[in-house]
Amino acid sequence: MPYALPLPLAPSWWSRLLARVPVRERRPRLRVVAAPHGGGTAPPTLTELYLARRLDMVRLALFLVDDLPTAEDVVQDAFAAVCRAYGTSLDGLQDPGAYLHTAVVNAARSVLRRRRTARAYVPPHPGAGAPVDEGLLLAEEHRDVLDALAELTRRQREVLVLRYWSELTEEQIARTLGLSRGTVKSTASRALDALERKLAKRTETGR
Structure with a gap:
């Protein structure tokens, strides 16, 4: 079964994407063994x-x-x-x-x-295609989501992908990207708003 998102409700763009992506396999459990001499794991x-x-x-x-x-x-x-x-x-x-x-x-x-x-x-020049x-x-069907993500700033894209795809917490994202937790939170909020607008525009124009 797919992982549940850490937020109560996923944004609509994520629901659209998740509905078209093959269900993710449960991540294999990493081996954890006791270290010698009582050194933890x-x-x-x-x-x-x-x-x-x-x-x-x-x-x-x-x-x-x-x-x-x-x-x-x-x-x-x-x-x-x-x-x-x-x-x-x-x-x-x-x-x-x-x-x-x-x-x-x-x-x-x-x-x-x-x-x-x-x-x-x-x-x-045009690429050779996927x-x-x-x-x-x-799937090719959600190219609109990838294209909209690509239009965000690098930081916005990284924060959203780590939050909603990798399912990291704000604290974990902050450590990964070298940002403050407050910056992660504000970036995610602005990025979600921007992405929703871009996807809505693509829906209206049929692009």
Whole structure:
């Protein structure tokens, strides 16, 4: 069964999106074992983290970069960053899931920066279209939601995706993005208003 949202009511744009996205698999439970000598619990290995979180992280990255092959590259880069920092055993990493969220967001930001730089020098041209495999994650029917998300500021998009897709709390989002909790709350409010307006406009114009 899909996760319940942490808010009492999901915004209407999220309901529209969720209705068209295949039901998310329950996240595999990460291994938690007692550390030797009474040292608390040991983190999962990098392989276990990859198997448990990869698909969810690809979906997260897809909302941020709007391109499945790039989203997959973003997640690979994020796992590589985790490995470089903590090795395959992840010893010393207190919260692997939170660190992975931050790594994916940072990798997506790098992609978007490179994309903006490239567009500044290369005339825009139509893309080749979504690959067939993208249907496994997001159906073509809700392209309007992705397009509207892409029109938000980077911070607004990150806050909404982490809040309503990754289901992080305001405190967790603040840690992931390096913001204050108040900034997260105000950004989410403004972003929801902006997204609702954009989706309403697309509905009225049939775009």
